[in-house]
Amino acid sequence: MPRKTTKSRSTQEIALAQTEGWFARRGWEVFDFQRAVWQAAVQGKSGLLHSGTGSGKTYAVWFGALLHAEPRLGQPELPASTSGLRVLWITPMRALAADTLRALQAPLAELLPQWQAGMRTGDTASGERARQMKSLPQALVTTPESLSLLLSQADAQQRFARLDAVIVDEWHELMGNKRGVQVQLALARLRRWRPGMVVWGLSATLGNLEQSLQALLGPTAAEQGVLVRGEQRKRIVIDTLLPPQPARFAWAGHLGMQMLPAVVAEIEASGSTLVFTNTRSQAELWYQNLLDARPDWAGIIALHHGSLDREVRDWVEHGLRDGRLKAVVCTSSLDLGVDFTPVERVLQIGSPRGVARLLQRAGRSGHSPGRSSRATLVPTNSLELVEAVAAQDAVAAGRVEQRPVPETPLDVLVQHLVTIALGGGFQADALFAEVRQAWSYRDLRLDQWQWALDFVVRGGQSLTAYPEYHRVTPGEDGVYRVEVPAIARRHRMNIGTIVADASLHVQYMKGGRIGTIEEGFIARLRPGDRFLFGGRVLEFVRVHEMTAWVRRSTAGSGAVPRWQGGRMPLSSTLAHAVLDRLQQAEQQHFDGPEMQAVQPLLALQDAWSALPTGERLVVEALKSREGHHLFFYPFAGRLVHMGLASLLAWRLASTRAATFSIAVNDYGFELLGAEEVEMHRLAPQQAQALFSEDQLLEDVLASLNATELSQRRFREIARIAGLVSQGYPGQHKSARQLQASSALFFEVFRKHDASNLLLTQAQREVLEQELELERLRSTLAELRARTMTLVQLERPTPFALPLMVERFREKLSTEKLADRVARMLRDLEGAADKTPAREQAKPATRRKAKPKTAA
Incomplete structure (x- = not known):
């Protein structure tokens, strides 16, 4: 026995030496965190590797997976490999799969020639899929949806019988949504079949690492999990492109194309640049304006977003990889780990709205170990200068x-139950225990499990009379299976948790598909209308057969499509x-070029009102021809x-009948009513009650059209749960059909099955995701701890104007909005010019002179 242990250890040492030799022959350094992962994997440990983008x-x-699966890696006596899947690599995006496959194949030819690596995604050709159905390669790159499809095959357990390792790439992008839950359930199934397999996740730009590890490995396995933190050798540079003349009054997008010359100069000075925008509409506008500014860049700058056709995106990605493109205007479609080594610079148009997103995008430049990453923020309004320096902090x-x-x-x-019933069937008690090994279901109650089981067996309480919803049948042997072939086909065609926006194909009259566009946008167009796409x-x-037919227009402008979910x-x-930076500004500290550039705006805000901080909630009251305005700035x-x-509108109206119009942005909100709300007359306890957490859930539901919000959310839930089918290839249902079908189920459940847990889930998701209830609760607690400063205004302040513009946008055309804002600006700039310079330069000295009330 001791001799065998010595031999095994020697074999592992040789394999590790072969691995390090492969790195050395390429002139690469092996980092300590890489060795740590290899050692842990060789010992059969699972874990999470957290490291910056492009760090290795x-x-x-x-x-690590190869060393665990094949201890004699790179050694001549390695036996000829037998068929069967050994390593599974899960990627969140099909666009990453081909790039990942190339990286995985590189060492195999030299160190493990007996192995084959393949790819299985929605883009995989039917011939390749057919070959994989006979025999999977030793390493397979796939997506969560394709993995679930493999688990739905009757021989699924045999297909995964030799699986040694699972790697989940970009786990930080999956863990926070239902696709991550889908992965959790799949891993729980695979761990049951292969208890000795290792699971490793890759993450970057993540705050809650311990929870991330637990979500990946499950409540039991996480106790032995290893968290490896990569070395922070990569230098990340974040800077800002300052506007030539920062305005004292700013609103969303007001700088617009004023920053175009500066952006053109930055692109000109760099070898290859990614220009990130936060919305597809913004990407379309910037791409068109860059081409107008530099027609000679035609062919060497490109556009990339999720609504463009796959062939167009592939062409752009290959152009970036080969270094043929000077710049690409893109959205989050290029956020994730595609390796574009030639990219030198990243420009972020507008605020990234989050630190993790900024770091992720910065990492697209200098995407290899040892190189620096640089992201330059391009503000679209003056207040984003504060966001820029705050992001750097x-x-x-x-x-x-x-x-x-x-x-x-x-x-x-519910979807997973049908998938596993297809994949060889299940016994209820065993699957219940297995599902509870997925982190999101660690607290799954038996009554919830029984409800889900009953729902797939007989359609629950409401759908018993409809055989198509009797999807799973319990057998005499106690095994639940899907026995109706039509149900099996429909389920496999609709596996997944991605619920795409209602969209139509965009195609030229003479052929040639361009991409997809929202059905709601096209529905507003009449024949002959123009749009930019x-x-x-x-x-x-x-429109014909789910296709918007178009032709090229010689006109120079058009409406810009607006896609759902674009505003983060x-x-x-x-x-x-x-808020920390605003606190410093109040104390006359304007460190850095961004704060110095925005100083006139902040000084004017403080001269006319006050600066919000982490200790002060500023509330402004203004009377105008429209009515009585209240502006709040919780940030x-x-x-x-x-x-x-x-x-707040609901609580204010509960004491005195009132109706309010509401406008919001990321900094605050406006309540506009016909009658004055005398905030200064509120007793301290009344003011505190406005921000109370008591009866929060009841008041939020009462203040909103909760039924309408829940019904809209239920459409997604109904699709995932298999109540509504998106149709077969070439026969996809329109958004109107899907909405009508889900609305019908919603009403049936609401009236005849009020305890249906999918209804409860819809309401919970509205509160958690659309209204961020927990963050709302914590915000209320923060606001109660702040001093409320009420200021009676004579005119809109620099912070109030953006909220008024947001409200105008909802009811005015672009031209009328521009005229309205221009008139307001003339008046406000005139008033600002009359404000003594010392009041703007030294806002703190004005504190007692202004009509403010602290509550």
């Missing part, structure tokens, strides 16, 4: 947002960093502000 994470976990301090993990999403569980001005012709809220981490992000504004 991929080969850390890949060689947060990066320097290492403060990064946490990603919450979904708790007990029953729609994903894919960097081209297109003329709308007609300010994170709490970045919001607190902004908690637009989602929280929407819930908070509705909550």
